[in-house]
Amino acid sequence: MKGLLLHKGAELVPREQLENLPTPAATATHQPVSHAGLVKLVERGLAYENLNIVESSFGVTPDxxxxxxxxxxxxxxxEFGNIVGVRNSHDKKFPAGLCIGSKVFVCDNLAFSGQINVTRKHCPKIMQKLPGMVWEATARMGLEFDSQAKRIRAYKEVELSPMQTNDILVNLAENDSVVWRDIPKILDTYRGETHPEHRGNTMFSLWNACTEHAKGQPLETLCRRTQGLHATLDRIGGINVENSPVITVD
Structure with missing residues (x-):
């Protein structure tokens, strides 16, 4: 799938190859979860909710x-598709987790909303709770994807003055939702100087310009920054999509 931005050094692998990857032995304090096992949990939850996967990509570090x-x-x-992001680690770098987002077809831009953001540390009892957390998340996805569509429609209705645009970009850079050095390029894109399809003076155009310049970032960074992007634009635009986030960090 275009748009999978891998962690530095990671390589794309076929879905079936995940089944052959070894999982380290558990210790008294750390219980690894197989990569294939986590993906299967998500796949089964999606299938139960009649959410059909049409395309997928997976990246694994060489080790x-x-x-x-x-x-x-x-x-x-x-105009845009619904996506689910999954991550897992055996080296305690980050918890097992998933989140949801959107993919704009015209430019392959990805953005994660943060409305469903499930993570679970690899503690000895992880498998007592992780399956239920994944199933709870997939059960909520239909409603949250509807909320995501409402949010994007709302962005299209919010017109921005040049001063408002500049203020928003400074705000986004200050909370690390965009990179400071990317602001001139984001403005060029927003004004249609480099990507005519993004031209406009709405919050939607600015959102697209920001996600355009998030390309090339590792998936974990993209997830964090685009969640911050959504939160900032929602707050500044007074946008309330009436969702109830599932954010579980343990």
Missing amino acids: GNRLFGLMRLESENS
Whole structure:
């Protein structure tokens, strides 16, 4: 899938190859979860909710310790698709987890909303709770994807003055949702100087310009920054999509 931005050094692998990757032995304080096992949990949860996967990509670091994956789901929307991001590690770098987001078809931009953001540390009892957390998350995805679509429609209705645009970009840079040095390029894109398809003076155009210049970032960084992007734009734009986030960090 275009848009899978891998961790430095990670390589794309076929889905079936995940089954052959070894999982380290557990210790008294650390219980690794197989990469294939986590992906299967998510796949089964999605299938139960009739959320069909139409495209997926997976990346693994050469030592096999870290997994990053994207799944694009079937959608009737012709403008953007719904995606699920998955990650896992055997080296305690980060917890097992998943989040949801959107993929704009015209430019392959990815953005994660943070409305469902499940993580679970690899503690000895991880498998007592992780399956239930994944199933709870997938059960909520239909409603949250509807909220995501409402948010994007709302962005299109918010017009921005040049001063408001500049203020928002400074705000985004201050909370590390965009990179300071990218602001001139984001403005060029927003004004249509480099990407005419992004031209406009709405919050949607600015959102697209920001995600355009998030390309090339590792998936974990992209997830964090685009979640911050959504939160900032929602707050400044007074946008309330009436969702109830599932954010579980343990």
